[in-house]
Amino acid sequence: MLDYKIKIGLVPERRFLPGPKRTGIFNPDYAVANKKMVVEFIEKNYTGDNTEFINIDFLNDEGMLYHIDQCEEVAKYFKEKDIDAIFIINCNFGNEEAAGKIGQMIGKPVLLWGPRDTIFCEDGTRYTDTQCGLFSISKQLKRYGIPFSYIENCNIEDKAFDIGLRQFMSVVCMVKNFYNLRIVQVGTRVKPFKSVMINEMELMEKFGIDIVPVNMAEAVDKLNKIYNENIEQLRLDAEEIKKRIDTSSSDELLEKMMAFVYFYQQIDKENQASIISTECWTSMQLAFGAMPCLAMSILADLGYLGKRLYSISAYRNVLYRLYRSTGQYDV
Incomplete structure (x- = not known):
């Protein structure tokens, strides 16, 4: 019998910078705001009878991945939940080291995307710098030899995001069922x-x-x-x-x-x-x-x-x- 039910692990992540909390670019507050907006939107609009999303709110107060030391805990949690894929959500520049490692440890289909920057300083400085981080993460995924799908850096309400996520969900369903028939x-x-x-x-x-x-x-x-x-x-x-x-x-x-x-x-x-x-x-x-x-x-x-x-x-x-x-x- 056919099984169309899929579980996708959501991996919102941000840049990790030691020392005092940043007040300008890479201020974690802006990344957390992005995370809340994106995860709520996805769970509200794409959860269905056959589709479930698993977040990582258990990990810390932010519910975000930002250090490679957290990857083992996240991977263990996702494996316990028997997820079929992960969606890496770049909430600011992100952490290419952690993103590559979690993709490698999970060994399931990977989707990469980040929302467009929306808040700028008067001099043009971006608080999140999401798109540049996507370049770094995609390069790291390639270095690890991890196949991944990619949605262009767009707003979450854009048609490109909807098409990209739905196509990925279809791929996840195919991959889950094709192997070990x-x-x-x-x-x-x-x-x-x-x-x-x-x-x-x-x-x-x-x-x-x-x-x-x-x-x-x-x-x-x-x-x-x-x-x-x-x-x-x-x-x-x-x-x-x-x-x-x-x-x-x-x-x-x-x-x-x-x-x-x-x-x-x-x-x-x-x-x-x-x-x-x-x-x-x-x-x-x-x-x-x-x-x-x-x-x-x-x-x-x-x-x-x-x-x-x-x-x-x-x-x-x-x-x-x-x-x-x-x-x-x-x-």
Whole structure:
């Protein structure tokens, strides 16, 4: 089954300067004001049934990261919360050392952004100098070899911010679900379909994608048991289908088609499958006397994903679209 729920750790940060509190540029009060404004805006406008934001208010009175010594505590907290990504929010010039370290320790997708400077001295001095800090942080992330997404230095109400954050949320959903997929493979590739050949070892080594085979003999055995032991329920299901679909199929054929629904649900549960890739011809007709095409449609309505003709590559593309839309794309 698909999981569209994501958790994003918010990492507001500021510059650390030892000694007396600054009164001009890098005055922490302005960074704290930025932090409060940004975090409140994000939590109010982007929290939803499938999206949760985890802040670091536990860390100190400011709820901000400003020293590399704090990274271990923040990383531990985020791992306990099982976050799927972090959003580094530059509230003034920031701290590139701490930002790079937290990105490295978390090992999840990273988004970088900071709000535009809004308060200036008469001589043009900026109190926060956010954009310059973004240059430094992005360079440090590159040095650590950390892939990251970036939203241009803009106001939080700007369209660029909205587009950037929503795109990142989609990426987080894709990354979370793509790695370590379990794909149940029923049967083998159909002989003429060279276009759907895959490298199973490469999928495992590069992405942790596990192909779980169910051979056709085992599949037919399960189908026959379901058909013989649940015939009364299958007849009821077939009658219900007749009310919804104009069909000229025989009752026996419809009942066998409905048996596929229970079969795929069973192997999905037994194998903790993310998705099911199945042969649909010619073995199914020869061995069981029906095809699973109708069952695939019914299962899709129930939230399962199944792909006929053993097209695992095509299935990955469907998953990309589903996760990119965080479940709102109607496949």
